[in-house]
Amino acid sequence: MQVDDTRPIWVQLVEEFRRRIVTGQWAPESRVPSVRELAQEAGVNPNTVQRALTELDRTGLTATERTAGRFVAAGAGTVEAIRRELAMGAARAYRDDAAAVGLNLDQAVDLLTECWPGAHGAGAGDHDDNQDDSDEH
Incomplete structure (x- = not known):
């Protein structure tokens, strides 16, 4: 987990933990790693991790059970809302x-379609910006 100095660390942790929930890395109803584990992984103070996890509890993404620990909420609707927000x-x-580089909507969509995995078209999904495109058809 990489943190930067541009924004509060606890906010970055909330974003990372939300990504883990949306991608299924932290599955619904699964136990969230301990504050100590997450702090060690991120290289931050455990109090910072606790603040981020408290925010997840507040928003309903996780729930803390007094003797069992913290678990990811089961609500698929919540996950879909986060996925949409991140996207x-x-x-x-x-x-x-x-x-900013002067593309219009159609050009921007064309570029996105060109690099989208599984999209139709030459080299779709396999485009490498470092390759010479002269051999594509």
Whole structure:
């Protein structure tokens, strides 16, 4: 887990833990690793991890059981809402970057389709920006 100095560490941890829930790395109803384990993994103070986990509890993504520990919530609707929120953030960032280099919507969609795994078209999903494209058909 990489943390940077641009934003509060606990906020970055919340984002990382949400990603783990959305991707299934932390499955619904599974036990969340201990504060100590997560702090060691991230190289941060356990109090910082606790603050992030408390935020997950507050938003309903996790629940703490007094003697059993903290578990990922079972609600699929919550996971879908987070997935949409994360994807929307990525989409907005791509939109802003594409507009900044002068692409219109159709051009931006074409580029996204070109690099999307499983999309039809030459080299779709296999495009490597470091390869010479001269041999593509």
